[in-house]
Amino acid sequence: MREGAVRVLLIGEAEKGSSYLRAQLESRGCSCWFGRSTKESIALFGRHSFHMILSTSPLHQGDPLLAELGDSNCTVYCTHSVEDGSWWLPLVRAGRKCSGAPALRPSEFVNVLDGLVTEIEPNGRACQRA
Numbered sequence: 001m002r003e004g005a006v007r008v009l010l011i012g013e014a015e016k017g018s019s020y021l022r023a024q025l026e027s028r029g030c031s032c033w034f035g036r037s038t039k040e041s042i043a044l045f046g047r048h049s050f051h052m053i054l055s056t057s058p059l060h061q062g063d064p065l066l067a068e069l070g071d072s073n074c075t076v077y078c079t080h081s082v083e084d085g086s087w088w089l090p091l092v093r094a095g096r097k098c099s100g101a102p103a104l105r106p107s108e109f110v111n112v113l114d115g116l117v118t119e120i121e122p123n124g125r126a127c128q129r130a
Helices: 015-027 038-047 064-069 106-123
Strands: 007-011 031-035 052-055 075-082 085-093
Touching: 007 015, 007 038, 015 031, 015 106, 031 038, 038 064, 064 085, 075 106, 085 106
Parallel strands: 007 031, 007 052, 052 075
Antiparallel strands: 075 085
């Protein structure tokens, strides 16, 4: 793991299902961890500090993981299945809840990821328990 790298927690049913996303993040210099469940993800969050949490499984505002974030400055996105694919939904942006913000197509989300990585890298401040 590269010192000062953007740290990302990926959440999904199977690690293989997130391999493309992980490759995209690692090609941008990010370090990634994977959690298969809310319980496993909360345990990882307790051991590491993450800049971003990206879930290929739906998360809802009442999810225990989101409650665990407390007043952190983390950024959280999850996917939502639609008829012809999936869209990325922003849930938390730099610690601020943003439910109701517009969803992003996968091609749009790639550009957002670039911006997030660029924005996070200079200050290196990861989300931590308050």
